[in-house]
Amino acid sequence: MMNQNRFKIYFFLLLIFITGLLFLKVEYSLSISYKEALNLFVNESVLSIITNISTYIFGQNDLALRGPFVIFYVLSSFLMYKITKNYFKYEKDRFINIVIFMTLPGVLSASLLVNTAIIVIFFTLIYIYYYQTYQKHLYVILPFLLLVDNSFAILFLSLFFFSFKTKDRLLLYLSVTLFFLSLYIYGFSTDGKPKGFLIDTVGIYSAIFSPVLFLYFLYAIYKVAFSKDTNLVWYISFTALILSIIISFRQRVYIEDFAPFVVIFLPMMLKMFLNAYRVRLKEFRKAYNILAILIIFMLFINVFLTFINKPLYYVLPEPKKHFVYQYHFAKDLSKELKAKNINNIIVDDNELALRLKFYQIEVGDRYFLSTKEFYNYDEKIAINYLGKDIFFVYIKKL
Incomplete structure (x- = not known):
């Protein structure tokens, strides 16, 4: 119990520290972009509603503009921490998982920018938490998610596939209906000349995870596919990954639509890594130690550049x-x-x-x-x- 409380305190301290850094970054380093200005002044979307309400209450400033997304980051971190309560054998493993999740480049950047990625992560984690806690699907939230963002079509599709495993007819009919409604409401872009963007997609995924961690993600999700551990989280992440790869063979993928469903696979990745590490004798852990060091190093570099990146202008020939x-x-x-x-x-x-x-x-x-x-x-x-x-x-x- 003392060990559990100790790591819980570590989690809260880390969350406070990173949240403080995010607010400092918002206040002193970032300016509104053109796309963000469009969402605030021109577009009519969930982002427009959130940013307009926030700036109306707290004033037209960067903290009011980006503050809601930092709050979604905090809530998502809490949900991830709750989801893994009974997932790991040791409390320190749970702490390692939440540290990696909170410092993933894709999660940090989503919390700083005006986009739907962190909102999608938050609602997806709510759905997973409810399912893990009550062993029931949160059907009532699904029609609401249809109106939140087009990317939830990926969640509906993954639930459709998952319904075959659980033999859940209600989930099957509801998910496929919502999937096609999402395509009807938001459309599906097929414009332009077909062109392969697979390398671009892989590159962006590598930036979201960090290159080494993304490679291990591919290995982990492939290995789980041939095991009996294909749970709801695996179905969601696997569907998002495969769909993004298939689409990228023809056109450029809006990776922010897919990334939120991929990063939630982190606990399964870490559990697989730690299990493989601990079943080996110390003299056979060298490769795993190197892999862990590389992952930590790359995450550190990415976190550092997220918060301190203006010095890069010195080495770039063109500021743009x-x-x-x-x-x-x-x-x-x-x-x-x-x-x-x-x-x-x-x-x-x-x-x-x-x-x-x-x-x-x-x-x-x-x-x-x-x-x-x-x-x-x-x-x-x-x-x-x-x-x-x-x-x-x-x-x-x-």
Whole structure:
């Protein structure tokens, strides 16, 4: 009992620490992107509802914009911790699992950005927790999930396949109905010339997990397929993986639709790894020790770059190649403009104008701002990160 309480305290301390880092990242490092601005000001979706309610209550700022998704991260971490209560033999294994889950690149990035990935993870974990606790399906939530996001079509399809194993007729009829309703409501893109994107898909999965962990994920999900441990979690993750691979043979995959259903396989992966590790004598554990060290090292690098990535501008020949460039500079530019008492502008870049609108820089006729140098401009503003200019605008008073 003392050992269990000790690891529970470790979990809470780690959760508080990472949540604090996430809020610091939101407040001091990220700017609203164009897609996020579209969700706030233009689109009509679940994301629009969440962000508009939050910014209405807490004000139009980055903490209000991204705060709900950090909260979903916290709730998802609690659910993952609850799900694994009776899953691992040792409490320290459960703690290792939650540490890896909380530091997965895909989970951390989903908690920082305005997208549905962390919401999908949260509701999927609710469904799994209810099923594991009561050995019943949470049928009542499924029609609601249909309205939340198009990616839940993957969950409906996996439940359809799972119904054959459990011989659950109600689940079969309900899941297949909701699957086709999802395709009808949201559609299924088949536009463009068929082209293979399998390598791109594998690359993004590697970024979500970290490369070594993704390779072990493929091994684990393949091995479980030929065992008797094909539970609900395996059906969900396997369906998402296979479907994303099949689609990627023809067109680019929106990986944020599939990743939430893949990362939940982590407990099964870890349990398999630890069981294989412990049945071997110490002298035969070398390969597993190397694998564990590589996974920990890659996760550390990914976590570090998630929170501290601006120094990468030093080594990149072109700032736009930075992996979070689209989430930088807009807030800094708005501060520079406000410091010069410039609050009403005409911008030649509609995407930048929408981003600046979030920071109370409205469209007006007092100043003209361009991202391209032009003749007789009055002032040039450079956004500088750690001594390197990454973005320029040119201003003319009208």
